Each structure stands twice: as structure tokens, then as C-alpha cells.
Amino acid sequence: MVEKKGPWTPEEDITLVSYIQEHGPGNWKSVPINTGLLRSGKSCRLRWINYLRPGIKRGNFTQQEDRMIIHLQALLGNRWAAMASYLPQRTDNDIKNYWNAHLKKRLNNSVSDTDQENHNRGALASSSSCSQPNIIAKGQWERQLQTNIHMAKQALSDALSLDNKVAISSHQQQPPQPGNLSTTTYPSSVENISRLLPNWLKSSPKSSQTSSENTSAFNNRFLSRSTSEGFKNYNNLEASETTSFLQERKLDTEAQMSSFGFLENCVFDDAAAQEHDGFVNVPLDEPHELF
């Protein structure tokens, strides 16, 4: 079989969504075999995760998302999947593309501007213990970073504390109009997709999934809770499943956060500049306070 490459057609999307509706996501190798799609299982998975999956927000990034990505990038580096877990409505691919296309350039410009400024003043942060050029340009950048960390925490906190009210309001959303399958609006919300995929929302067949898939599916379902559309999915979680996942997630985050030490030290070396300008002055709490 010759695998088809390039952009997906609406017909292929429908075929894939229909199949997932019936069988749930996972076992990607069998998808092209069972559906007749001339795509690799890998391609099907990618299409689902990056485009068809419920809860994905497409289009312009908000200023808040901008800042959050900048912060997360400073903290995590190019770990797009990890960053995506803090922005549940965005895919890692989306974040990566957005970073490469917009934010990196913007930051480079601002950093080079600041460097130039510092150079002109003959004050290139020689007193700093941090040697990274991006961090040498302190002052505003640092304070902005703190603000963004605070926002990241807040967003995460919000994601963990959404109440049923949100879910109820989300249930009042209109179902997708049949035939309205333009690539920009097609399954763009969990509400839409949930009507297409009731079986999947009930439960994916666990026995057919690897544990990493389970984790991933769990991730998707858990993280989608932070969106109004996703709350329905979250409600389908077993309580014990939820608890253990939260514990796992906490441990993951703690491990992740513990590696931030160097950066934190660099970033917060110059504490003197933190008192003004209306930026949120956020002490870096212990990681567990995120939860």
C-alpha cells in the first residue's frame, strides 16, 4: 500500500473521527487497516492529536497565552509537550510553531534591543552570577518572567478548581451542524466531538491501551477539565483514578520544578528591581503549592 502524504481532506477526517467514535483513540496501527485510510497509523495519531481531538483551540494566541509560553519556555526549554500541558487547549505542535514563528523572533528583538541599550550604557550585568545572555538582560525581563510564572500558576490553579457550573454552561452549547466541516471549525470543541464520539467519552477500552497511552489519555481527559468543554470528560473519571493521577502529576511537576533551581537563582538574583512597575511580585513557592 502506498501511503498518502500531505494535507488531510475532510473526507479522511470524517473517516478517522467515525472510527475513533467507534473504537476510541489508540491502537493507531490498526486505524488505516480498518478504515481503509491510505495513511500511516502515525499520521492518523498526529491528525487526531493536533487537529481533531476535542478541546483544541485554534487561531490567535491571546496575550496571556503569549506570556505564559514565554515563561514556560524560559523554565522548561523546548519541551513543547510539557508546555502544552499547561495550555490544555493548545497542542505541542501549535505552541512550537507559534514560538518559532512569533515569540522567538520577538524575544530576540527585544533582547538585542536591551543588549544594545546595556552596551551603550556600559552596564552589561557584570555583577550577575548568571552567564546566560538572555538573562543578563535583566530588569524588565525578570519582572515579566515572574508575572508569567504567577499567571502559569494561576491558570493551573484555575484548571484544578473549575466547578460544575462551568460544565453546565458548556452543555448548553450548540451541537455541530452536519456538513459544516470546514477545516477551521470542524470538531473544534469537545461538545462537538462528544456528540460524534459518545462511546469514547464513556470510556476508551483500557485493555487495548498501553499504560503510556492510558497516561496520555488520562492527561488529555484531565487537562481538558480546564476547559468548559472538557469537564464532561473529567466527570467520567473514576475517583481513585483521579486521585492517583493527581498524585502522579504532582510528583512529575515536583521533579520538573526541582530542576529549575539554577534558572530561578539566576532570575531572582537581582531582587532589588522587583518592587515597582506594577508587575506581580511573586515569590517562587514550593512546587507543591501549585496544587
Add this chain to the structure above:
DNA sequence: AAGAGTAGCAACCGCATGCAT
């Protein structure tokens, strides 16, 4: 109006990882 250059994004590729046997 047309060709060249550029930006944005979807999709692909290859390596890493984790699980099952």
C-alpha cells in the same frame, strides 16, 4: 500584473521511551 521573497502552519521524519513478550 507577475515574479520573488517571506511567514505561518500542517504534516513528516527519526529518535527516544516504555511496555509486552
Add this chain to the structure above:
DNA sequence: AATGCATGCGGTTGCTACTCT
């Protein structure tokens, strides 16, 4: 413990649309 397989992840490519000359 070793191997094979499925999936996840990050880097890269290539297509399309837009802008500039």
C-alpha cells in the same frame, strides 16, 4: 535480560497564502 513494537516527542520540511518590488 533482550528484543520487538507502539507511541510520544522535538526538529525539520514543504506547501500555501500573503507581501513586496
